[in-house]
Each structure stands twice: as structure tokens, then as C-alpha cells.
């Protein structure tokens with residue numbers, strides 16, 4: 001008989017704070033585990049090979065509008081779910097491919113390489129501000145003062161959002177993101193996310209109109225031109241939804257890569273010293289941070305027809321929880337998976353997912369991590385945690401709400 005686990009446990013406080021002992025237990029059970037018949041999802045898929053297969057196998061689909069309609073979910077009532085369902089994150093195969101092809105042109109490795117000087121400029125500007133906020137050894141919150149601002153400014157640069165408007169985004173995008181977490185959401189969170197969705201839609205509607213009237217040399221102008229030339233390529237709603245999703249997908253994920261990464265390194269002075277001594281190792285550090293403490297721990301998929309995973313049946317229409325965070329710690333795939341080892345070879349983790357929805361911004365996120373971490377460590381050689389980092393309780397966008405650091409030793413009183 002199949003071993004079953006409980007969704008309540010996965011979503012419980014203990015696992016949310018530290019999911020890794022639970023993941024280790026799942027790995028001892030095999031590649032997949034059945035959930036209880038009363039749970040809304042059929043299975044938890046946690047083994048590396050099984051996760052990789054589910055993400056790539058066309059029988060498993062994202063929870064698009066067709067699925068939500070069949071499940072009787074009234075997603076059209078909410079501005080936030082209208083955007084999520086219209087964006088490529090949840091679009092059905094044909095619509096997905098159309099939008100993805102268009103937006104992927106903005107995120108090719110060549111385009112990302114061209115953005116590097118801007119990433120460095122934004123980094124240095126924010127490091128100056130961080131230095132000021134943390135002068136004389138005053139504790140400063142790394143998340144608010146740096147990690148949550150940098151990715152938002154970088155996406156702003158990528159799209160062509162004017163610099164003066166960029167500081168407006170982080171709080172809206174954060175409120176919008178709250179609905180992405182697995183489990184129940186309060187009406188207050190949903191209402192706030194809808195308001196944020198409305199504000200973001202309003203902003204981009206105006207920006208698109210401004211760029212249509214006076215095109216600039218930026219992505220928003222290029223997308224307006226493509227749409228005006230060939231409206232079949234992208235509907236007006238798809239254009240808006242995908243612009244907003246670029247902000248959301250690239251925001252807290254990258255902020256958490258920086259926050260999780262910094263906390264990990266400060267807690268491991270030996271690994272930190274190696275990176276400080278040789279910044280060319282930054283790319284492998286980023287990969288290991290992503291494997292070890294991924295900013296996203298799971299995805300959901302449903303079966304398009306009756307199928308099986310790891311020998312367990314999944315009926316057509318049933319959903320599975322795909323635990324990429326657990327796959328990254330699968331001992332069958334990674335030797336000594338619970339140790340942080342930036343010198344790992346063949347570190348093909350699943351932090352960016354796999355298959356058709358593989359993260360479109362992976363090259364950009366990698367560049368941000370690779371450029372920013374050494375620069376931060378170089379600028380503040382005495383950086384330490386000013387207090388224990390707060391709890392992380394989210395599995396979808398897993399990171400710290402606050403990460404108090406001291407950039408220099410406190411100045412002793414006279």
C-alpha cells in the first residue's frame with residue numbers, strides 16, 4: 001500500500017519554518033507520496049527524477065483558466081487572478097508559447113549581458129544608500145534597504161520604466177505576491193492584492209499609451225510596436241498581464257536569492273572567506289545557494305488525463321504538489337545534499353523549474369546574484385548579522401521579511 005502523507009503537515013508551522021527534515025523523511029519514502037483522500041491534491045512529488053519528469057511531461061499542465069473554470073473557481077472576479085491567469089505563468093500551451101516567444105527575446109543571454117553595466121550601476125547606487133543607512137555600525141535591514149529594491153530596479157531598467165517611478169513598485173508587487181502562497185489566504189490579503197493589481201494595471205496602461213505616442217529605445221516601446229503591427233501576436237490584456245508578471249516573477253525571487261544567500265554565507269565564515277578571496281567563484285556560489293535554499297519550493301500541476309507518477313495513479317483533473325525544493329535535496333541526485341558545497345560539479349538543481357515554464361529570467365537572476373554578492377562583500381568586509389534573521393514561513397516565495405545586518409563594527413560611545 002502507498003505511504004501517505006498529510007498536506008496539513010507540509011503546510012504546518014514547523015515545516016514552513018524548516019522544511020528540510022520533512023523533505024528528508026519524504027525521500028526515505030521514495031519519489032512520490034500519496035496525500036490523504038480528503039486533501040485537495042492527489043500526490044506530493046519530491047524525488048528529483050519524478051519532479052523533473054512531471055515538469056516536462058505535457059500530460060501535466062499548469063492550473064490555467066480551463067482548469068479553474070472546471071473546478072468552479074471564480075477567478076474572473078479578482079483583478080489579481082485575472083492577471084495571473086492571462087499571463088504566461090498559467091496560459092494554456094498555444095497562448096503560452098506565443099507570449100513566451102515574444103518576451104524571451106528580452107531575456108536572451110546576449111540581452112542580459114548588455115544589462116550588466118546597468119546592474120552594476122544600480123548595485124553601486126543602492127550600496128551607497130545602504131552604507132549611509134548603516135553608518136557607524138547602526139543595524140540596517142538588508143531586505144528593505146537593498147535586496148527588495150535591486151531586482152525591482154533591474155526589471156524597471158529591462159522594461160524601460162522611468163527611474164523616477166521605480167521606487168513605487170516594491171510595495172505594490174509585494175502585496176500582489178501574497179496570493180501566490182499555497183494554503184488559505186485572508187479576504188484582507190486578497191482585497192489588498194486586487195488593489196495592487198489595479199494600480200499596476202493603471203500604471204502600465206499609462207506607460208504603454210505614453211510609449212505608443214512617443215516611442216523610446218526600450219522593451220515597452222518594442223512590445224507596443226509589435227502588438228500594433230500584428231495584434232494577433234498578443235492581446236492587449238496579455239501584454240499588460242505579462243508586463244506585470246515580469247515584475248512579480250523577477251522581484252521577490254531574486255530578493256530572496258540575495259537575502260537567503262547572504263544569511264547562508266555569513267553563517268558559514270569559511271565559505272564566505274573563499275568567495276571573498278576569489279570572486280570568480282560567484283557563479284558556482286549562486287548555483288549552490290539556489291539548490292540549497294531555493295527562493296521557490298514548489299509548483300502545482302494537474303493531470304490532463306489518467307496517468308501515474310512513481311507507480312502511483314493520478315486521475316485526470318487531479319493536481320499534484322511538485323516539490324522542487326525537496327528535489328534539490330534528493331540524496332539520490334546530490335551527494336550529501338544537506339551540506340552547502342559551492343564546489344559541487346553537475347549542480348543541475350530545479351530552483352528555476354524545468355520544461356515549458358522554465359524560468360524565463362534565469363539568466364538575469366544568475367547575473368544579478370553573480371555580480372551583486374561579491375560587490376556587497378567587497379564593499380563591507382566586516383558585515384555581520386545584527387540579530388538572528390526572522391523566520392521564513394513561506395514555501396512559494398521563501399525568504400526573510402527582515403535581515404538585520406551591521407556593515408561595520410559599532411562605534412563605541414565616547
Ligand code: HEM
Nearest residue numbers: 088089249250253254257296299352353357359360361365
Ligand atoms: C532567483 C530568482 C528566480 C527564481 C528562483 C525564479 C524561479 C522561477 C520558477 C520556479 C518558475 C517556474 C514556475 C513553474 O514552473 O510553474 C519561474 C517562471 C518565470 N520566471 Fe522566474 N525566477 C527568478 C527570477 C526571475 C527574473 C529575474 C525574471 C524576469 C525578470 C523571471 C521571470 C519569470 C517568468 C516570466 C516566468 C514564467 C515562465 C513561463 O511560465 O513560461 N524570473 N521562475
